[in-house]
Amino acid sequence: MTEFTAHISPIVLLDLSLLTMLIIVAFAMLRSRHLFAVVMLSGIYSLLSAAFFVSLDAVDVAFTEAAVGAGISTVLMLGGMLLTARREKPAAKDRAPVALAVVLATGAALIYATTDMPAFGDPNAPANDAVGQRYVEETPNDIAVPNIVTAVLASYRGFDTLGETMVIFTAGIAVILLLGAGSGRGGRKVVDRAPSDEEAQ
Amino acid sequence: MERAILRVTTKIFFAPIILYALYVQFHGDYGPGGGFQAGIIFAVAFILHAFCFGLEETKKALPQRALIVAMVIGLLFYAGTGVATMLLGGNLLGYDAIVPGSTHHAGQHYGILLVEWGVGVTVASTMLTIFYHFTGREPDIDQEDW
Incomplete structure (x- = not known):
């Protein structure tokens, strides 16, 4: 079994720029109190992750992310947002240090864990080693779909699906x-009272 | 006429979006895509229609009652394929039992197409149901917001 060394190519620059944009969008979402802007930014976030999945050669996942994440969930969030206040309540300041500590601890643990991760495309990685290898080798014989x-x-995993x-x-x-209220039978229109700005504060 | 450009664009785009959804649905064996993505693209065509012509018009074209039936049919189609393979003497969702003795696994092709169809129908009708229910509730706009 030969040692695998990751191949450094100009694609890395593309990956880096996509990941940097993901982080920027994430911070913009954190900072914004405008729910409309947050919904739109989450759509952009999904689209950027879809582009990132394409660069990882996971086109099926990218397709799903673009359709579900950037498409339908943005629409549903907009529909939900119309029923509530347009601005987020300012968070209580006294809880900020606790939240920051939790986030920093989790982030540090995750970054520590990445040092043990196999390199991208490593054929000896656990994901490619056992069952993944079998799927790649046996699909032409077992299933015969491209x-x-x-x-x-x-x-193979029809029961999961x-x-x-x-x-x-x-x-x-x-x-x-x-949310039905009889609308399954084509029933009456439902009207929600939108909270006023004072209530939302 | 109000918003003429939007209306014409929606009318032009509606059929190609449905066609693309069907392409993604039936081409899943050969390229990226499948029932999940196709169902959502199908739903998106009707969401575009609702944005342009209003939800009530879309509900006339595709009523909520039909969507609930489609949700159930899609799921039963998937599960029914599994039961059918069992009745044909195979395992649950063991598609080779559909065409026994095929040298190129024709049963797998048919089985995958059938279950993907079930997934597509369920996803499309469920997404539209959720969309109908969220946007069907009209917020009462406050006097100051006008």
């Missing part, structure tokens, strides 16, 4: 139960 991701998603579909179905049922 897209290995689809083979894993729909055939059935569970995921049930999760989405359950989410839809929950929304109908919570």
Whole structure:
């Protein structure tokens, strides 16, 4: 088993710039109290992560992130935002040191953990070593579809995907139960009173 | 006519978006995509319609009652494929039982297409249901906000 050394290429610059933009957008979302701006920035964040997934060769994940993260969840957040105040309540200042300590401790632990992570594309990495290797080698013989991701998603792990579909179905049922008010039968229009600015403060 | 450019653009784009959703749906074996992404693209076409023509018009084209039926049908389609493979003598979701003795795993192709169709129908109808329920509630605008 030969030692794997990560290949440094100009793509690294692209990755770095994408990750830097992700961090900038994340900080902008933290700083902003305007909920409309936060929703739009979260859409941009999803689009940037989709671009990052493309550069990691995970096109299926990128496609999903662009459709779900940047597309539908932005729309749903906007729809939800229209029902509430446009500005976020200012957070209580006295809790800030505790939150900062928790975030710093978690961040330090995560950064410490990255030192043990295998290099990107390492064939000896645990993810590629056992079952991943089998999927790549056996898909042409077992499933005979060109897209290995689809083979894993729909055939090898078809039962998992059935569970995921049930999760989405359950989410839809929950929304109908919570917000329905007879609209499932095409019923009456529902009107919510928007909180005034004084209440939102 | 109000917002003529928006209306015309939406009308032009509506059919290609649906067509693209179907492409993503049925091309999932060969390229990126599949039921999840296709369902969302399908839902997006109707969301665009709702933004341009109003939610009530979209509800006339695709009523909430039909969406609930589609949600159930999609999930049962997926689970039913699994049960069908069991009845044909295979395991749950063991698609090779659909076309036994095929040398190029034709059963896997059919099985994947069937379950992806179930996923697509469920995702599209659920996303539209959630969208209908959130945007169907109209906030009462305060007097000062006018």
